[in-house]
Amino acid sequence: MTITDSATTSLADRWRDAAPPHDSAGWIARAREVADILAVDAVERDRANQAPYGEVELLKASGLVTLLGPREHGGAGETWDTAYKVIRAVARGDGSIGQVLGYHYLWAWAARLVATDAQVAAVEELYTSNAFLFGGAVNPRDSDLVIREDGDDLIFSGRKSFSTGGRVSDLTVLEGVLEGTETHIFAIVPTAQEGIVFAGDWDNLGQRLTESGSVEIRDVRVPWSDAAGFVDKQFQSLVYNTLNVPAIQLVFANFYLGIAEGALETASAYTRERTRPWPYGGDDKQRATEEWYVLEGYGTLQSKLWADEALLDAVGAEISAVLHAPREELTERRRGEIAVRIAAGKLRIVDDGLEVASKIYELTGARATSNAVGLDIFWRNLRTHSLHDPIAYKKREVGEYVLLSQVPVPTWYT
Incomplete structure (x- = not known):
């Protein structure tokens, strides 16, 4: 199907x-x-x-x-x-x-x-x-798109190696640097136009249906009036502007948790229906669901995911309150504290999620490695996207907060 x-x-x-x-x-x-x-x-x-x-x-x-x-x-x-x-x-x-x-x-x-x-x-x-x-051609590791002025218009040109949403999106967010300056400009444009050319080259280990391949931006014209946040060609800066990174980092953590939950749910159904008990251990059971190591394994993994859920729900409520509050109210300190909590949640679900996606094979048994079962999809998906930015830096952010009471300086990844 x-x-x-x-x-x-x-x-x-x-x-x-x-x-x-x-x-x-x-x-x-x-x-x-x-x-x-x-x-x-x-x-x-x-x-x-x-x-x-x-x-x-x-x-x-x-x-x-x-x-x-x-x-x-x-x-x-x-x-x-x-x-x-x-x-x-x-x-x-x-x-x-x-x-x-x-x-x-x-x-x-x-x-x-x-x-x-x-x-x-x-x-x-x-x-x-x-x-x-929406899709977005805003991969910060690439050289930014170049923007040149043409009267009352801006013209975006360049290439991004990742653009999630790609061909299936209706609108695309562009980001680039105005030529001769260090000014970054965001704009939202229709995806279906000659100047946006998707390569259709996303063929990675996991997250294969995210349509995240490369894109060429060829002289896409945008009115200056559509430059997000600009008034008379001057950007109106707020701390709130920098919430894009913690907000999307928590997006990551939540779909990681969803993938891990799907892995545990799929594996447990397999164990109930198909895993056989081990007959050579001197403590023979009639069903795999009576095996002590299977019960212990699922209990440990579920406990970790419940803990991750509690942390992500708590910080989700925190950033949600800030995202829906008046934009002028957010302080740098509060923004940084939320970013640290999100970093903590992300690093936990990456470690726990990868453990779940790997450990389930020990609990389901050798026959569960069949390609027809497809348990590998969970590990592949988690492993692929969790490399988005090094988790070691998230651990450092949390450590700096604990030891030095420092909050992350906003960057494209913090």
């Missing part, structure tokens, strides 16, 4: 006559429905490595794409606290699609992070009323 165009239509019918959820719990339940659909053929779709058009249509039909959008334009008007839990729930069924959705939420919020009030209103009405999906 794969998510074809015809299947997408029938899946859209699933919610056609249903009232949208009216609270956070309802939206998380909706996300779990989506995850259950995705989980059915996640391994097959991962191996096919096709651009996830059908999967994105599923996100749109379910209403998850406009979760953070204003109610007056048809959105759910939900908070980031809910969004993080929705990302986690979707990633439980398919880590790639959890990432696509999480990045979409961050880029959909990008206008609020840096734009003027008028720009925010225009962008949120556009994407919410049309259920548009």
Whole structure:
């Protein structure tokens, strides 16, 4: 089974006559429905490595794409606290699609992070009323796109080696440096245009359906009036502008947790149904679910994920409150304290998630290594994206806070 165009239509019918959820719990339940659909053929779709058009249509039909959008334009008007839990729930069924959705939420919020009030209103009405999906050509490790002025326009040119959302997005966030200056400029543009050329070259170990390949930006023209946060060609700077990094780092941590939860859930179902007890240990059991080492193993792994969930939920509530508060209120110290807590949550779920994705083989048994079972997808997905930035630096950030009461200086990664 794969998510074809015809299947997408029938899946859209699933919610056609249903009232949208009216609270956070309802939206998380909706996300779990989506995850259950995705989980059915996640391994097959991962191996096919096709651009996830059908999967994105599923996100749109379910209403998850406009979760953070204003109610007056048809959105759910939900908070980031809910969004993080929705990302986690979707990633439980398919880590790639959890990432696509999480990045979409961050880029959909990008206008609020840096734009003027008028720009925010225009962008949120556009994407919410049309259920548009965001992608982003904003990989900071690459040389920035070059921006040159042409009268009242800006022209973006260059290349990014990663652009999550790629061909399946409706809108793309561009970021570059104005020629002859050190001024960074963000702008939101339609994806479908001649000047945005995706290579379709994302063929990595994991997160294979994130459409994260390279992109060429060839003379994409943007009015100066669309330069996010600029008034009379001057950027209006706030500490709030720098929340993009901690916000997306917590996106990462939540879809890592979702992947790890999916791994444990899939493995435990396999153990209940197919794992055989060991007959040569002198303590023979009738079922694998009676084996002491199997019970101990699952108990240890679940305990770690419950602890990770508690930490991520707590810091998710903290940053959500700040993201929805007036932008002028945020201080550098408060921003830094939240970033440290997010770093702590991320480093824990990376370590614990990779342990879960590896340890489940010891608990399911040798037959579970069959490609038909597909348990490898969880480790591959976690291992791939957790290399986004070195986890050692997250540990250092937490250590500097504990020992020196220092908070991270905002960069593209802190």
